[in-house]
Ligand SMILES: [Zn+2]
């Protein structure tokens with residue numbers, strides 16, 4: 001935990017992000033949970049010590065963390081479902097700022113082998129590479 005906090009401080013410093021007690025608390029709450037918590041869950045815990053921190057602030061802080069590579073955004077069950085009409089084998093780029101998901105095609109990715117231990121354990125019904133980052137229009141609007 002102490003190690004993780006040091007990494008947190010290093011990454012923040014590298015990206016010129018000020019280390020505030022609130023940001024540290026948000027990150028610590030994230031570390032404590034292994035359930036991929038949502039911003040709402042983090043906010044509920046954080047407001048016990050920081051009653052003035054809004055959900056919006058928690059949300060923006062988490063997105064900033066994702067932008068500097070400190071955390072990753074995963075689809076959770078609580079998220080609105082995304083439907084994909086494209087039947088061709090393809091992969092996704094997802095913009096962590098606007099939420100846009102863009103399809104792309106790559107034969108090497110299509111050919112990726114599923115690890116044997118996963119094949120044994122789970123019934124795999126689809127395989128897709130998800131890339132995350134900032135899309136072109138979000139990059140240009142900064
Ligand atoms: Zn975007």
Ligand SMILES: [Zn+2]
Pocket residue numbers: 084085086090091092102103
């Ligand atoms: Zn798609």
